[in-house]
Amino acid sequence: MNFKYLFPLLFLFSCAQNENKLSSQNDNFSLNKESNEIEAEKEANSNKELKLSTSESKVKFSSKKDTLKASSYVGLDNLTDIQSLDPTILIDLKYASTDNFMKQQLYFDIDKVYLQKDVAERIVKVQAYLKSIRSDLTLLIYDGVRPLSVQKAMWKALDTIPVKDRVKFVSNPASGSIHNYGAAIDLTLAYKNGKALDMGAGYDDIREIAYPKLEAAFLANGELTSQQVENRKLLRKVMKSQGFSNIPTEWWHFNACSRAQAKIKYKILQ
Numbered sequence: 001m002n003f004k005y006l007f008p009l010l011f012l013f014s015c016a017q018n019e020n021k022l023s024s025q026n027d028n029f030s031l032n033k034e035s036n037e038i039e040a041e042k043e044a045n046s047n048k049e050l051k052l053s054t055s056e057s058k059v060k061f062s063s064k065k066d067t068l069k070a071s072s073y074v075g076l077d078n079l080t081d082i083q084s085l086d087p088t089i090l091i092d093l094k095y096a097s098t099d100n101f102m103k104q105q106l107y108f109d110i111d112k113v114y115l116q117k118d119v120a121e122r123i124v125k126v127q128a129y130l131k132s133i134r135s136d137l138t139l140l141i142y143d144g145v146r147p148l149s150v151q152k153a154m155w156k157a158l159d160t161i162p163v164k165d166r167v168k169f170v171s172n173p174a175s176g177s178i179h180n181y182g183a184a185i186d187l188t189l190a191y192k193n194g195k196a197l198d199m200g201a202g203y204d205d206i207r208e209i210a211y212p213k214l215e216a217a218f219l220a221n222g223e224l225t226s227q228q229v230e231n232r233k234l235l236r237k238v239m240k241s242q243g244f245s246n247i248p249t250e251w252w253h254f255n256a257c258s259r260a261q262a263k264i265k266y267k268i269l270q
């Protein structure tokens, strides 16, 4: 286990969270404001309600779902809700809750996993293939499209961490993430009751034990069990069956295409 970064980071997290509460709220507020501008056009007669929601520090779109439809993010309507194609695929959108590495809710008006349509269709085929070889299992998706504005807020919230270490948590928004295009996906395998398989490290675990490239070493020294490695291999096998590629440092992350291809084919969700 590599504790080199863990302790200073734990400290930085608590600092970052306290110090950045305000700035995060401001970010939320600006998102909220932008969204409300759209809302204002749609609901020109509900000014009272509009004022009420802009005065709140937290974005609350849940009550507006029916009128706002998919989202305030321009372009989200062009993406596909994976569960609309296959409701047997489970989702647990970590950034829509506080159960993530920042311990902060980051998505306020995204409560589904959205992907580019062709990417979503490939994921449906992955699910079918998984069922054909392991009928007791399902895909459990943690994240799909990630708006660039959210990624910027994450990057800013961690600004006490040097850039070379910060990229371990969040892609630098200057170069963008394939998640911003809706062409990357974070997921695991789970039993149909939603219980995730043991991968030997949790989602967004920054420790080296989460690195696929070091699995053999951790297996050899006993920090990963053969079952945990087999579980990761099964995830990679089913994802690769539809051409998804994994990265060396996160067992849960898969790209549908390269960054260059994404740039040509898709638009970034701002």
Ligand SMILES: [Zn+2]
Binding pocket: 143, 179, 184, 185, 186, 252, 253, 254
């Ligand atoms: Zn990812």
